Amino acid sequence: MTTAPDITLINVNQGHDPRAVSVAQAVHDLIDAECVILFGSRSREGWSDRSDIDIMVITEEPPTQTDESRIAASAEKILGRTYAESPAIDLVLLSTKQYSRRSKSINNVAAIASREGIKLTRNPEENIGHEFDAAAEREDRIRRIADANMHYRNLNLMLDAGVQDRGVVFQAHQALENGMKALISALGNQYPHRHDLTELADAIRQSDSEGDWHFQSDLRQLSGYPGAARYGQVLNPVTDFVRMANDITSDLEQLHQRILELTGDDPWAIPPETDSDPVRPRHRS
Structure with missing residues:
Protein backbone atom coordinates (compact mmCIF):
# COMPACT_ATOMS: atom_id res chain seq x y z
CA MET A 1 0.00 0.00 0.00
CA ASN A 127 12.90 -1.97 7.16
CA ILE A 128 15.28 -3.97 9.34
CA GLY A 129 14.29 -5.88 12.45
CA HIS A 130 16.55 -5.31 15.46
CA GLU A 131 18.02 -8.07 17.56
CA PHE A 132 17.56 -8.09 21.33
CA ASP A 133 20.35 -6.52 23.38
CA ALA A 134 20.46 -7.14 27.14
CA ALA A 135 22.33 -3.90 27.83
CA ALA A 136 19.69 -1.87 25.99
CA GLU A 137 16.95 -3.67 27.91
CA ARG A 138 18.62 -2.85 31.24
CA GLU A 139 18.94 0.80 30.22
CA ASP A 140 15.22 0.93 29.49
CA ARG A 141 14.40 -0.86 32.76
CA ILE A 142 16.52 1.59 34.80
CA ARG A 143 14.63 4.45 33.15
CA ARG A 144 11.32 2.86 34.15
CA ILE A 145 12.51 2.49 37.75
CA ALA A 146 13.67 6.11 37.84
CA ASP A 147 10.26 7.21 36.55
CA ALA A 148 8.47 5.06 39.16
CA ASN A 149 10.54 6.67 41.89
CA MET A 150 9.93 10.16 40.47
CA HIS A 151 6.16 9.70 40.56
CA TYR A 152 6.34 8.15 44.04
CA ARG A 153 8.32 11.17 45.25
CA ASN A 154 5.80 13.54 43.63
CA LEU A 155 2.95 11.68 45.33
CA ASN A 156 4.50 12.22 48.75
CA LEU A 157 5.44 15.84 48.09
CA MET A 158 1.87 16.64 47.03
CA LEU A 159 0.36 14.96 50.08
CA ASP A 160 2.85 16.78 52.34
CA ALA A 161 1.63 20.04 50.79
CA GLY A 162 -1.98 19.16 51.61
CA VAL A 163 -3.00 18.35 48.04
CA GLN A 164 -5.68 15.69 47.72
CA ASP A 165 -6.97 15.62 44.17
CA ARG A 166 -6.88 13.55 40.99
CA GLY A 167 -3.36 14.72 40.26
CA VAL A 168 -2.14 12.90 43.37
CA VAL A 169 -3.84 9.69 42.24
CA PHE A 170 -2.34 10.11 38.79
CA GLN A 171 1.13 10.15 40.39
CA ALA A 172 0.22 6.99 42.31
CA HIS A 173 -0.90 5.28 39.13
CA GLN A 174 2.25 6.26 37.27
CA ALA A 175 4.48 5.01 40.09
CA LEU A 176 2.84 1.59 39.94
CA GLU A 177 2.67 1.43 36.15
CA ASN A 178 6.37 2.11 35.76
CA GLY A 179 7.30 -0.21 38.62
CA MET A 180 5.22 -3.03 37.15
CA LYS A 181 6.67 -2.58 33.68
CA ALA A 182 10.19 -2.56 35.12
CA LEU A 183 9.51 -5.90 36.81
CA ILE A 184 8.06 -7.48 33.66
CA SER A 185 11.22 -6.36 31.87
CA ALA A 186 13.36 -7.90 34.64
CA LEU A 187 11.46 -11.16 34.12
CA GLY A 188 12.58 -11.07 30.48
CA ASN A 189 9.18 -10.44 28.94
CA GLN A 190 7.40 -7.83 26.87
CA TYR A 191 4.94 -5.78 28.88
CA PRO A 192 1.59 -4.59 27.53
CA HIS A 193 1.89 -1.08 26.10
CA ARG A 194 -1.17 -0.03 28.07
CA HIS A 195 -2.02 1.92 31.24
CA ASP A 196 -4.39 -0.66 32.76
CA LEU A 197 -2.82 -1.82 36.03
CA THR A 198 -5.01 -4.93 36.21
CA GLU A 199 -3.63 -6.03 32.83
CA LEU A 200 -0.07 -5.42 34.03
CA ALA A 201 -0.75 -7.34 37.25
CA ASP A 202 -2.02 -10.30 35.22
CA ALA A 203 1.13 -10.16 33.09
CA ILE A 204 3.28 -10.28 36.24
CA ARG A 205 1.40 -13.28 37.64
CA GLN A 206 1.75 -15.12 34.33
CA SER A 207 5.46 -14.28 34.03
CA ASP A 208 6.59 -14.89 37.61
CA SER A 209 5.80 -18.46 38.64
CA GLU A 210 7.81 -18.06 41.84
CA GLY A 211 5.93 -15.00 43.04
CA ASP A 212 2.77 -14.84 45.14
CA TRP A 213 1.36 -11.57 43.87
CA HIS A 214 -1.35 -9.81 45.87
CA PHE A 215 -1.47 -6.06 45.34
CA GLN A 216 -2.79 -3.86 48.14
CA SER A 217 -3.87 -1.06 45.81
CA ASP A 218 -7.24 -0.94 44.09
CA LEU A 219 -5.78 -1.41 40.61
CA ARG A 220 -9.06 -1.02 38.79
CA GLN A 221 -9.80 2.26 40.57
CA LEU A 222 -6.34 3.67 39.88
CA SER A 223 -6.55 2.65 36.22
CA GLY A 224 -9.40 5.12 35.76
CA TYR A 225 -7.09 8.05 36.37
CA PRO A 226 -4.57 8.36 33.46
CA GLY A 227 -7.23 9.48 30.99
CA ALA A 228 -9.19 11.29 33.69
CA ALA A 229 -6.22 13.52 34.47
CA ARG A 230 -6.50 14.89 30.94
CA TYR A 231 -10.15 14.41 30.03
CA GLY A 232 -11.87 15.14 33.32
CA GLN A 233 -13.97 12.07 34.08
CA VAL A 234 -13.38 9.90 37.16
CA LEU A 235 -15.95 7.16 37.68
CA ASN A 236 -14.63 5.86 41.00
CA PRO A 237 -12.83 8.65 42.90
CA VAL A 238 -10.36 8.01 45.73
CA THR A 239 -11.55 9.24 49.13
CA ASP A 240 -8.86 7.93 51.54
CA PHE A 241 -5.57 9.36 50.28
CA VAL A 242 -3.46 8.16 53.22
CA ARG A 243 -4.57 4.58 52.69
CA MET A 244 -3.96 4.91 48.95
CA ALA A 245 -0.42 6.19 49.57
CA ASN A 246 0.36 3.38 52.01
CA ASP A 247 -0.98 0.77 49.59
CA ILE A 248 1.20 2.23 46.82
CA THR A 249 4.21 2.07 49.13
CA SER A 250 3.58 -1.59 49.98
CA ASP A 251 3.11 -2.52 46.33
CA LEU A 252 6.18 -0.59 45.20
CA GLU A 253 8.23 -2.26 47.95
CA GLN A 254 7.36 -5.74 46.71
CA LEU A 255 7.96 -4.77 43.07
CA HIS A 256 11.35 -3.26 43.88
CA GLN A 257 12.34 -6.22 46.05
CA ARG A 258 11.58 -8.70 43.27
CA ILE A 259 13.57 -6.62 40.76
CA LEU A 260 16.52 -6.64 43.19
CA GLU A 261 16.29 -10.44 43.50
CA LEU A 262 16.17 -10.92 39.74
CA THR A 263 18.75 -8.40 38.57
CA GLY A 264 20.95 -7.36 41.49
CA ASP A 265 19.98 -3.72 40.86
CA ASP A 266 18.47 -2.04 43.94
CA PRO A 267 15.60 0.11 42.63
CA TRP A 268 15.52 2.25 45.78
CA ALA A 269 19.12 3.28 45.02
CA ILE A 270 18.13 4.63 41.59
CA PRO A 271 17.16 8.31 41.90
CA PRO A 272 14.60 10.06 39.70
CA GLU A 273 16.18 11.59 36.60
CA THR A 274 15.35 15.05 37.91
CA ASP A 275 17.09 14.51 41.26
CA SER A 276 20.35 13.06 42.55
CA ASP A 277 18.88 11.84 45.84
CA PRO A 278 17.20 8.41 45.95
CA VAL A 279 13.71 8.13 47.40
CA ARG A 280 12.85 5.86 50.33
CA PRO A 281 9.61 4.00 51.10
CA ARG A 282 7.36 5.91 53.48
CA HIS A 283 4.35 4.62 55.40
CA ARG A 284 1.95 7.29 56.69
CA SER A 285 -0.11 7.22 59.87
Whole structure:
Protein backbone atom coordinates (compact mmCIF):
# COMPACT_ATOMS: atom_id res chain seq x y z
CA MET A 1 0.00 0.00 0.00
CA THR A 2 1.32 3.47 -0.84
CA THR A 3 0.24 6.99 0.01
CA ALA A 4 2.29 8.60 -2.76
CA PRO A 5 4.69 7.31 -5.43
CA ASP A 6 7.67 7.71 -3.13
CA ILE A 7 6.26 6.85 0.31
CA THR A 8 5.50 3.26 1.31
CA LEU A 9 3.33 2.18 4.21
CA ILE A 10 4.51 -0.92 6.07
CA ASN A 11 2.60 -2.99 8.64
CA VAL A 12 -0.82 -1.44 8.06
CA ASN A 13 -3.14 -2.74 10.79
CA GLN A 14 -6.87 -3.22 10.40
CA GLY A 15 -9.03 -0.64 12.13
CA HIS A 16 -6.42 2.13 12.18
CA ASP A 17 -7.34 5.81 11.97
CA PRO A 18 -6.68 6.89 8.35
CA ARG A 19 -6.68 10.55 9.33
CA ALA A 20 -3.83 9.88 11.76
CA VAL A 21 -1.92 8.23 8.91
CA SER A 22 -2.42 11.39 6.84
CA VAL A 23 -1.06 13.46 9.74
CA ALA A 24 1.99 11.18 9.93
CA GLN A 25 2.50 11.53 6.18
CA ALA A 26 2.29 15.33 6.41
CA VAL A 27 4.91 15.30 9.18
CA HIS A 28 7.10 13.05 7.02
CA ASP A 29 6.82 15.43 4.07
CA LEU A 30 7.44 18.45 6.28
CA ILE A 31 10.95 17.44 7.31
CA ASP A 32 11.84 14.73 4.77
CA ALA A 33 12.34 12.20 7.57
CA GLU A 34 14.05 8.84 7.15
CA CYS A 35 10.93 7.22 8.56
CA VAL A 36 7.80 8.22 10.46
CA ILE A 37 5.88 5.67 12.55
CA LEU A 38 2.28 6.03 13.68
CA PHE A 39 1.96 3.83 16.76
CA GLY A 40 -0.32 3.48 19.78
CA SER A 41 -4.08 3.08 19.62
CA ARG A 42 -4.58 5.13 16.43
CA SER A 43 -2.45 2.62 14.51
CA ARG A 44 -4.80 -0.28 15.28
CA GLU A 45 -8.35 -1.11 16.31
CA GLY A 46 -9.83 0.21 19.54
CA TRP A 47 -9.05 3.92 19.31
CA SER A 48 -11.58 6.62 20.19
CA ASP A 49 -11.96 10.31 19.41
CA ARG A 50 -10.12 11.04 22.66
CA SER A 51 -7.13 8.83 21.85
CA ASP A 52 -3.80 10.60 21.47
CA ILE A 53 -1.92 10.46 18.19
CA ASP A 54 1.51 8.92 18.83
CA ILE A 55 4.09 9.62 16.12
CA MET A 56 7.77 8.70 16.07
CA VAL A 57 9.95 10.76 13.73
CA ILE A 58 13.30 9.26 12.73
CA THR A 59 15.87 11.58 11.13
CA GLU A 60 19.45 11.01 10.01
CA GLU A 61 20.87 13.56 12.47
CA PRO A 62 19.79 14.04 16.10
CA PRO A 63 16.99 16.62 16.26
CA THR A 64 17.77 19.94 17.92
CA GLN A 65 15.43 21.73 20.30
CA THR A 66 14.61 24.12 17.46
CA ASP A 67 13.70 21.15 15.26
CA GLU A 68 11.44 19.76 17.96
CA SER A 69 9.63 23.08 18.47
CA ARG A 70 9.17 23.60 14.73
CA ILE A 71 7.85 20.09 14.13
CA ALA A 72 5.50 20.28 17.12
CA ALA A 73 4.06 23.63 15.97
CA SER A 74 3.60 22.37 12.41
CA ALA A 75 1.98 19.15 13.64
CA GLU A 76 -0.59 21.15 15.61
CA LYS A 77 -1.50 23.07 12.43
CA ILE A 78 -1.82 19.81 10.50
CA LEU A 79 -4.14 18.45 13.19
CA GLY A 80 -6.33 21.54 12.92
CA ARG A 81 -6.76 20.94 9.19
CA THR A 82 -7.45 17.22 9.62
CA TYR A 83 -9.78 16.99 12.62
CA ALA A 84 -12.82 19.05 13.57
CA GLU A 85 -11.71 18.73 17.20
CA SER A 86 -7.98 18.16 17.41
CA PRO A 87 -6.78 15.27 19.60
CA ALA A 88 -3.56 15.53 21.56
CA ILE A 89 -0.41 14.56 19.69
CA ASP A 90 2.70 13.01 21.25
CA LEU A 91 5.85 13.27 19.15
CA VAL A 92 8.97 11.18 19.74
CA LEU A 93 11.98 12.44 17.76
CA LEU A 94 15.01 10.17 17.33
CA SER A 95 18.05 9.99 15.12
CA THR A 96 18.63 6.78 13.17
CA LYS A 97 21.39 5.82 15.64
CA GLN A 98 19.13 6.45 18.64
CA TYR A 99 16.33 4.46 17.03
CA SER A 100 18.63 1.55 16.21
CA ARG A 101 20.02 1.40 19.76
CA ARG A 102 16.73 1.79 21.60
CA SER A 103 14.77 -0.60 19.42
CA LYS A 104 17.05 -3.42 20.59
CA SER A 105 15.28 -3.30 23.95
CA ILE A 106 12.05 -5.29 23.70
CA ASN A 107 10.22 -2.82 25.92
CA ASN A 108 11.55 0.52 24.74
CA VAL A 109 8.98 2.69 22.98
CA ALA A 110 11.14 2.52 19.84
CA ALA A 111 10.87 -1.27 19.79
CA ILE A 112 7.13 -1.16 20.44
CA ALA A 113 6.62 1.36 17.64
CA SER A 114 8.75 -0.75 15.30
CA ARG A 115 6.80 -3.94 16.07
CA GLU A 116 3.28 -2.56 16.21
CA GLY A 117 3.18 0.75 14.37
CA ILE A 118 2.49 1.80 10.78
CA LYS A 119 5.76 2.87 9.14
CA LEU A 120 5.93 5.53 6.43
CA THR A 121 9.23 5.44 4.57
CA ARG A 122 10.86 6.09 1.22
CA ASN A 123 13.28 3.22 1.82
CA PRO A 124 11.21 0.10 2.52
CA GLU A 125 14.22 -2.13 1.84
CA GLU A 126 15.77 -0.69 5.02
CA ASN A 127 12.90 -1.97 7.16
CA ILE A 128 15.28 -3.97 9.34
CA GLY A 129 14.29 -5.88 12.45
CA HIS A 130 16.55 -5.31 15.46
CA GLU A 131 18.02 -8.07 17.56
CA PHE A 132 17.56 -8.09 21.33
CA ASP A 133 20.35 -6.52 23.38
CA ALA A 134 20.46 -7.14 27.14
CA ALA A 135 22.33 -3.90 27.83
CA ALA A 136 19.69 -1.87 25.99
CA GLU A 137 16.95 -3.67 27.91
CA ARG A 138 18.62 -2.85 31.24
CA GLU A 139 18.94 0.80 30.22
CA ASP A 140 15.22 0.93 29.49
CA ARG A 141 14.40 -0.86 32.76
CA ILE A 142 16.52 1.59 34.80
CA ARG A 143 14.63 4.45 33.15
CA ARG A 144 11.32 2.86 34.15
CA ILE A 145 12.51 2.49 37.75
CA ALA A 146 13.67 6.11 37.84
CA ASP A 147 10.26 7.21 36.55
CA ALA A 148 8.47 5.06 39.16
CA ASN A 149 10.54 6.67 41.89
CA MET A 150 9.93 10.16 40.47
CA HIS A 151 6.16 9.70 40.56
CA TYR A 152 6.34 8.15 44.04
CA ARG A 153 8.32 11.17 45.25
CA ASN A 154 5.80 13.54 43.63
CA LEU A 155 2.95 11.68 45.33
CA ASN A 156 4.50 12.22 48.75
CA LEU A 157 5.44 15.84 48.09
CA MET A 158 1.87 16.64 47.03
CA LEU A 159 0.36 14.96 50.08
CA ASP A 160 2.85 16.78 52.34
CA ALA A 161 1.63 20.04 50.79
CA GLY A 162 -1.98 19.16 51.61
CA VAL A 163 -3.00 18.35 48.04
CA GLN A 164 -5.68 15.69 47.72
CA ASP A 165 -6.97 15.62 44.17
CA ARG A 166 -6.88 13.55 40.99
CA GLY A 167 -3.36 14.72 40.26
CA VAL A 168 -2.14 12.90 43.37
CA VAL A 169 -3.84 9.69 42.24
CA PHE A 170 -2.34 10.11 38.79
CA GLN A 171 1.13 10.15 40.39
CA ALA A 172 0.22 6.99 42.31
CA HIS A 173 -0.90 5.28 39.13
CA GLN A 174 2.25 6.26 37.27
CA ALA A 175 4.48 5.01 40.09
CA LEU A 176 2.84 1.59 39.94
CA GLU A 177 2.67 1.43 36.15
CA ASN A 178 6.37 2.11 35.76
CA GLY A 179 7.30 -0.21 38.62
CA MET A 180 5.22 -3.03 37.15
CA LYS A 181 6.67 -2.58 33.68
CA ALA A 182 10.19 -2.56 35.12
CA LEU A 183 9.51 -5.90 36.81
CA ILE A 184 8.06 -7.48 33.66
CA SER A 185 11.22 -6.36 31.87
CA ALA A 186 13.36 -7.90 34.64
CA LEU A 187 11.46 -11.16 34.12
CA GLY A 188 12.58 -11.07 30.48
CA ASN A 189 9.18 -10.44 28.94
CA GLN A 190 7.40 -7.83 26.87
CA TYR A 191 4.94 -5.78 28.88
CA PRO A 192 1.59 -4.59 27.53
CA HIS A 193 1.89 -1.08 26.10
CA ARG A 194 -1.17 -0.03 28.07
CA HIS A 195 -2.02 1.92 31.24
CA ASP A 196 -4.39 -0.66 32.76
CA LEU A 197 -2.82 -1.82 36.03
CA THR A 198 -5.01 -4.93 36.21
CA GLU A 199 -3.63 -6.03 32.83
CA LEU A 200 -0.07 -5.42 34.03
CA ALA A 201 -0.75 -7.34 37.25
CA ASP A 202 -2.02 -10.30 35.22
CA ALA A 203 1.13 -10.16 33.09
CA ILE A 204 3.28 -10.28 36.24
CA ARG A 205 1.40 -13.28 37.64
CA GLN A 206 1.75 -15.12 34.33
CA SER A 207 5.46 -14.28 34.03
CA ASP A 208 6.59 -14.89 37.61
CA SER A 209 5.80 -18.46 38.64
CA GLU A 210 7.81 -18.06 41.84
CA GLY A 211 5.93 -15.00 43.04
CA ASP A 212 2.77 -14.84 45.14
CA TRP A 213 1.36 -11.57 43.87
CA HIS A 214 -1.35 -9.81 45.87
CA PHE A 215 -1.47 -6.06 45.34
CA GLN A 216 -2.79 -3.86 48.14
CA SER A 217 -3.87 -1.06 45.81
CA ASP A 218 -7.24 -0.94 44.09
CA LEU A 219 -5.78 -1.41 40.61
CA ARG A 220 -9.06 -1.02 38.79
CA GLN A 221 -9.80 2.26 40.57
CA LEU A 222 -6.34 3.67 39.88
CA SER A 223 -6.55 2.65 36.22
CA GLY A 224 -9.40 5.12 35.76
CA TYR A 225 -7.09 8.05 36.37
CA PRO A 226 -4.57 8.36 33.46
CA GLY A 227 -7.23 9.48 30.99
CA ALA A 228 -9.19 11.29 33.69
CA ALA A 229 -6.22 13.52 34.47
CA ARG A 230 -6.50 14.89 30.94
CA TYR A 231 -10.15 14.41 30.03
CA GLY A 232 -11.87 15.14 33.32
CA GLN A 233 -13.97 12.07 34.08
CA VAL A 234 -13.38 9.90 37.16
CA LEU A 235 -15.95 7.16 37.68
CA ASN A 236 -14.63 5.86 41.00
CA PRO A 237 -12.83 8.65 42.90
CA VAL A 238 -10.36 8.01 45.73
CA THR A 239 -11.55 9.24 49.13
CA ASP A 240 -8.86 7.93 51.54
CA PHE A 241 -5.57 9.36 50.28
CA VAL A 242 -3.46 8.16 53.22
CA ARG A 243 -4.57 4.58 52.69
CA MET A 244 -3.96 4.91 48.95
CA ALA A 245 -0.42 6.19 49.57
CA ASN A 246 0.36 3.38 52.01
CA ASP A 247 -0.98 0.77 49.59
CA ILE A 248 1.20 2.23 46.82
CA THR A 249 4.21 2.07 49.13
CA SER A 250 3.58 -1.59 49.98
CA ASP A 251 3.11 -2.52 46.33
CA LEU A 252 6.18 -0.59 45.20
CA GLU A 253 8.23 -2.26 47.95
CA GLN A 254 7.36 -5.74 46.71
CA LEU A 255 7.96 -4.77 43.07
CA HIS A 256 11.35 -3.26 43.88
CA GLN A 257 12.34 -6.22 46.05
CA ARG A 258 11.58 -8.70 43.27
CA ILE A 259 13.57 -6.62 40.76
CA LEU A 260 16.52 -6.64 43.19
CA GLU A 261 16.29 -10.44 43.50
CA LEU A 262 16.17 -10.92 39.74
CA THR A 263 18.75 -8.40 38.57
CA GLY A 264 20.95 -7.36 41.49
CA ASP A 265 19.98 -3.72 40.86
CA ASP A 266 18.47 -2.04 43.94
CA PRO A 267 15.60 0.11 42.63
CA TRP A 268 15.52 2.25 45.78
CA ALA A 269 19.12 3.28 45.02
CA ILE A 270 18.13 4.63 41.59
CA PRO A 271 17.16 8.31 41.90
CA PRO A 272 14.60 10.06 39.70
CA GLU A 273 16.18 11.59 36.60
CA THR A 274 15.35 15.05 37.91
CA ASP A 275 17.09 14.51 41.26
CA SER A 276 20.35 13.06 42.55
CA ASP A 277 18.88 11.84 45.84
CA PRO A 278 17.20 8.41 45.95
CA VAL A 279 13.71 8.13 47.40
CA ARG A 280 12.85 5.86 50.33
CA PRO A 281 9.61 4.00 51.10
CA ARG A 282 7.36 5.91 53.48
CA HIS A 283 4.35 4.62 55.40
CA ARG A 284 1.95 7.29 56.69
CA SER A 285 -0.11 7.22 59.87
